[in-house]
Amino acid sequence: MPADDPVARLAEQSPAYSGRGSGDVDRLRGTLLAGFEASGLPPGALPFVLEELETGRSPYAVAAAAKGLRGAKPIPQAALPLLMQAIERFRSSDDRVGFDGPAGADGRSTTVLVELIRSVAALGSDARPALGALREMLDGGPDEVSAAVRAELRKAIGAASRSTAPERTEGDACCAAEAWAAASPCCGGAGPALPGVSAIGDVAVQDQDGAVLTLAEALLGHPSVLTFFYTRCMNPDKCSRTVAKLARLQRRLADHAMKEGVNIVAMTYDPAFDQPARLRAYGADRGLRFGPRSRLLRTTGPFDAVRSHFDLGVGFGPVTVNRHRLDLFVLDSAGEVAGCFERMLWSEDAVLNALDPLIAASATRPGS
Amino acid sequence: MDVKEYRKQVAAEIAGAGRDDRPAVRPMADLAATDDSDPATRADSIAALRIDPQNLGETVPELLAIVRDGAQAVPVRMAAFRVLAGAAFLGPRFAPFRADYLEALREVSSDPDARLRESALETLAIEKDAYAQNVLLAGLKDPKAALVPPARAIQFLGYDVHADVAPVVRELFHRSKGAVKEEALRLLASDPGSQKLITDVMLDKGERSAMRRLGATALQNLNPEAFERAARRIVTDEDDYDAIRATSLAALAHVQELGTAASDAGFADAVEKLKETTKSPRLRSSIKRFMSAARG
Numbered sequence: 001m002p003a004d005d006p007v008a009r010l011a012e013q014s015p016a017y018s019g020r021g022s023g024d025v026d027r028l029r030g031t032l033l034a035g036f037e038a039s040g041l042p043p044g045a046l047p048f049v050l051e052e053l054e055t056g057r058s059p060y061a062v063a064a065a066a067k068g069l070r071g072a073k074p075i076p077q078a079a080l081p082l083l084m085q086a087i088e089r090f091r092s093s094d095d096r097v098g099f100d101g102p103a104g105a106d107g108r109s110t111t112v113l114v115e116l117i118r119s120v121a122a123l124g125s126d127a128r129p130a131l132g133a134l135r136e137m138l139d140g141g142p143d144e145v146s147a148a149v150r151a152e153l154r155k156a157i158g159a160a161s162r163s164t165a166p167e168r169t170e171g172d173a174c175c176a177a178e179a180w181a182a183a184s185p186c187c188g189g190a191g192p193a194l195p196g197v198s199a200i201g202d203v204a205v206q207d208q209d210g211a212v213l214t215l216a217e218a219l220l221g222h223p224s225v226l227t228f229f230y231t232r233c234m235n236p237d238k239c240s241r242t243v244a245k246l247a248r249l250q251r252r253l254a255d256h257a258m259k260e261g262v263n264i265v266a267m268t269y270d271p272a273f274d275q276p277a278r279l280r281a282y283g284a285d286r287g288l289r290f291g292p293r294s295r296l297l298r299t300t301g302p303f304d305a306v307r308s309h310f311d312l313g314v315g316f317g318p319v320t321v322n323r324h325r326l327d328l329f330v331l332d333s334a335g336e337v338a339g340c341f342e343r344m345l346w347s348e349d350a351v352l353n354a355l356d357p358l359i360a361a362s363a364t365r366p367g368s
Numbered sequence: 369m370d371v372k373e374y375r376k377q378v379a380a381e382i383a384g385a386g387r388d389d390r391p392a393v394r395p396m397a398d399l400a401a402t403d404d405s406d407p408a409t410r411a412d413s414i415a416a417l418r419i420d421p422q423n424l425g426e427t428v429p430e431l432l433a434i435v436r437d438g439a440q441a442v443p444v445r446m447a448a449f450r451v452l453a454g455a456a457f458l459g460p461r462f463a464p465f466r467a468d469y470l471e472a473l474r475e476v477s478s479d480p481d482a483r484l485r486e487s488a489l490e491t492l493a494i495e496k497d498a499y500a501q502n503v504l505l506a507g508l509k510d511p512k513a514a515l516v517p518p519a520r521a522i523q524f525l526g527y528d529v530h531a532d533v534a535p536v537v538r539e540l541f542h543r544s545k546g547a548v549k550e551e552a553l554r555l556l557a558s559d560p561g562s563q564k565l566i567t568d569v570m571l572d573k574g575e576r577s578a579m580r581r582l583g584a585t586a587l588q589n590l591n592p593e594a595f596e597r598a599a600r601r602i603v604t605d606e607d608d609y610d611a612i613r614a615t616s617l618a619a620l621a622h623v624q625e626l627g628t629a630a631s632d633a634g635f636a637d638a639v640e641k642l643k644e645t646t647k648s649p650r651l652r653s654s655i656k657r658f659m660s661a662a663r664g
Contacts, residue, residue: 021532023498060498092463096471108474111467146464232529234496272560275591317532319559 006032007044012313012323022322025315029323030064034099041071051325051343053082055237059095059112062086066115067099070122077126079119084130087116091137094146113145117152120160127160134160197226197335200309205267207295208280215306218295220335223358224263225249225351227328228312230270231282232320237345240286242266242326243296247287249348250294253355261359263331264294267306269314269321271298313343330354333362407441414447419454421461428455428465432472435484442481449476449487474499478515486516493524500524501531508536519547526555534559541565553579557586563594570598573608580612588619596623596632604638610648617654624661636662 009016010029017025033052036045045068052065066086069079096108097115120127120134127134137145138153145153201216219226227246233239243266250264266283268274274282279296288294299306307314313325328346330339339354405413414434419427434440434448452469456462462469476488477500492500504521507514514521518540525531534556541552553569556562569575569583588595599616602608617639623629636659643655 022530023501023532026498092460092466094463094467096467108471113467144460144464146467149464234528234530273558273590277592317530319532319534319561320529322530322532 006035007042007048010045010048012315012325013307013311014315017315017317017322019316019318020322021317021319025317025322026058026061030058030061031099032064033061033068034064036068036071039071040073041068046072046076047343050079050082053079053086053116054344055235055326056086057089057235057237059090059093060097062090063097063110063112063115064099066112066119069119075119075123075126077123080123080127080130083116083120083123084133087113087120087133087137090116091145094149111146111148113149114152117149117156121152121156122159124159125162127156131157131160194310194329194337194340196337197331200305201335203305204300205297206276206300207297208276208283208290210276212300215297216335218265218297219263219331220333222261222263222293222333223338223355223362224265224331224335225328225355226263226331227266227326228269228314228324229266230268230321230324231274231278232270233324238324238326241345242328243283243288244286245346245348247283247289249351250289251287252348252352261362262293262355264288265297266295267297267299269303269307269312269316269324271300271303273320274298330358332358407443411441411443411447414444414451417451419451419458421458424455424458424461424465428452428462428469431455432465432468436472436475438479442484445476445481445484446487449484453491470495470497477503482516486520489516490520490524493527496528496530501528501533505531505533505536508533508540518544519551522548522551522555526551529558534561538562538565550579550582553582553586557582557589560590563587563590566590567594567598570595571601577609577612581615584616584619592623592628596620596629600632600635603642604635606645610646610651614648614650614654617651617658621654621658621661624658 008014010032016028020028029048033045033049036042036049041049049065049069049072052061053069056062056065066083069075069083072079090112094111094113096111098108098110100109117134120130134153134157138150138157197215197219201214201220203215204212205215205218206212207218225246227242229239229242231239246264246266253262253264268279275298279298280290283290283296288296290296306312310327310329312327314327315322315324325343326341326345328341328351329337330341330351332338338358341351414431417427431448431452435445435452437445456466456469470492473488473492474497476484477492479485479488489500489504493504503513503515504525507516508518508521508525511518516524522533522537522540525533525537537552537555538559538561541549541556544552553566556565566583566586570580570587572580575583584595584599587598599620602616603613603620605613620629639655639658639662643652646652646655
C-alpha cells in the first residue's frame with residue numbers, strides 16, 4: 001500500500017507518527033478519519049474506525065471515528081453495539097471537539113456524544129435494536145444529558161423507530177466481531193504469513209524477577225500466547241485489560257490442567273521504563289501468577305527487532321509509546337505463528353479455540 | 369443503655385445527618401441580579417452557594433456565564449470557578465454541563481487575569497486536555513507566549529506522561545535554576561531518557577541537597593540498580609557531605625534489608641572502615657544499620 005494512501009497513514013507504525021507526541025498523533029489520525037465522512041470510508045479504514053469506537057478514550061479521535069463511519073456506504077449494522085458502548089463510555093465525560101477550523105477555543109462546534117448519536121441516527125432503521133437504550137438516555141431528563149445531546153437523541157429515536165425490525169434493550173457486541181472479521185484477514189485466529197519466533201530467538205529478554213533469557217527460551221517448546229503492553233498505557237481497555245485477561249486465560253488453562261503446557265507471555269513496548277520490579281507489580285496487581293511458563297518480559301536491548309519482526313501496530317513519540325493497537329499471537333511449539341488477534345478486544349474463548357489444536361499436537365508429540 | 373433506646377438514638381442521628389442546617393441559599397437569579405453588591409460581598413455569596421445536585425440546570429449555566437464574563441470582578445469570577453470545580457465532582461450529575469465547563473476553562477485560560485488563567489489551566493491539565501498542554505508547551509518554548517510561570521507550566525504538564533514534553537523540559541533544566549529547575553527534575557523523574565541527567569544531579573556535590581535528594585528518589589524509582597551504584601559512590605566519597613552519605617547509606621541498608629541489593633564485593637568492607645574515619649553521628653548510625661543488614 002503506498003505510504004500516502006490514507007489507510008496506510010492510519011497505521012500506528014506509520015513513519016508519519018514517528019517521534020510525535022500522543023496528542024499530535026491523535027489529531028492527525030482523527031483528521032484523516034473525520035475526512036472520510038465526506039470522501040467515503042475506504043473498506044480498509046473500517047477496522048480503525050471500529051477500534052476507536054470499541055476502546056478509544058480521546059474525545060477527538062472517537063468523534064472523528066463516528067464521523068468517518070458515516071462515510072461508509074452502507075454503514076455496517078455491526079457498528080451499532082460499538083457506537084452504543086462508546087456512548088456509554090463518554091456519557092459522563094462529554095467534551096467539545098472541532099473539525100471545521102483551527103483547534104482554538106472557538107473551533108469546537110460539536111461534542112463526541114453528539115457525533116456518536118448522529119452516527120446511530122445515520123443507521124436509520126438498523127439502529128432499532130438500540131431504541132431502548134436511547135430512550136433510557138433521553139428519559140433521564142435535563143439532569144442526565146445536555147440539550148444538544150437530547151436533540152440528537154430525539155432525531156436518532158425518530159430515525160430508528162421507522163422500522164419493523166425487533167427492538168432489543170441491551171447492546172450486543174457479538175456482531176461487531178463479524179464486521180471486523182470481514183474487514184481484516186487477521187481476526188479470529190487465522191494467522192497471516194508472519195515468520196516464526198526462531199528468526200529473533202536470540203533476542204535477550206529479562207522477566208519480572210530479573211532473570212535474563214532469550215526469546216527462544218521463553219517461547220519455544222510449548223504452544224504460546226504472546227501479547228504486548230506497557231505499564232504507562234493510560235487506556236484501561238487496552239494494556240491493563242490485556243494483562244488482566246491474560247490472567248483469566250491462565251486460570252482457565254489451569255482449570256483444564258494445561259497451564260504447564262502453554263507459555264503465557266506479555267512483552268512491554270517500553271523496556272527502558274518497565275524494569276523488572278515494575279513488571280512484577282503490574283502483573284501481580286492484575287492477577288497474573290508468574291512461573292517458568294508465565295512471564296512479563298522486557299528486551300534488555302532495543303525493542304526494534306521484536307517490533308519489526310511481528311509488524312506490531314505501535315508508534316513511539318519523544319518519550320514513550322504514542323499509540324498502539326492490541327496485538328496477540330498464538331504460537332505453536334516451534335514458535336511459528338498459528339493465529340493472531342489484532343486491533344479489537346480478543347475473547348478468551350477465541351484464544352483458547354486457537355490454542356486447542358496446538359495443545360493437542362503438543363500432547364501427542366514424542367517426549368511430551 | 370437499653371438496646372431499643374440505642375436503636376432509636378442511632379436512627380435519629382442517621383435521619384438528622386441528611387439535614388442541611390445552613391441558611392437557605394438565595395436562588396442564583398437573585399445573586400446575579402444584585403449588581404449593586406460590592407465584588408467581595410458577591411464573591412462571598414457565590415462561595416456560600418449550596419450546590420443542589422437535583423438543580424444543577426439552574427445554577428451551572430449562570431456560574432459558567434460569570435466565569436466567562438470579563439466585565440465581572442475577578443474575585444466574583446474566581447468564586448464561581450471554585451463552586452463549579454466542586455460541582456464537577458458530582459460525576460454523572462454534572463455530565464450535561466461538562467463539555468461547556470471544559471470549553472469555558474479553555475476560554476479563560478487566556479484571560480488577562482493571571483489567577484484565572486492558572487486555575488483554568490491547572491484544571492484542564494489534570495483532565496489531560498490537549499488544548500491546555502499545547503498552550504503550556506508553547507509558553508515553555510517561547511516565554512512571550514507563556515500564560516503561567518514556567519515552573520507551574522512544567523508542573524501542569526507533568527500530570528500526563530503522554531504530554532511528551534521531556535525533551536523540551538530537559539533543555540529547560542540545563543538553562544534554569546531555582547523552582548523551574550526543581551520542577552523540571554520532578555517531571556523528568558519518570559523519563560528513562562533522563563537517567564544520566566538524574567544521576568549527575570544525585571552525584572553533583574555543587575548541587576543543593578534538596579535537588580540531590582530529588583535526584584536520588586527519581587533514580588531509585590527509575591532504575592534501582594543504577595541508584596545503588598550511584599549511592600555506593602557517594603558513600604565511599606570522603607569529599608562528599610556526611611548528610612548525603614548517611615542518607616545514601618540508609619537507603620542502601622533498606623535495600624539490603626529487603627534482600628534485593630545488587631552484589632558488590634568489597635563495599636561492605638569499605639563501609640566498615642568508614643567507622644574509623646567519620647565523626648558524624650548520622651553517618652555512624654547508617655553504618656551500623658547497613659552492617660547489620662549486610663550480615664543478615
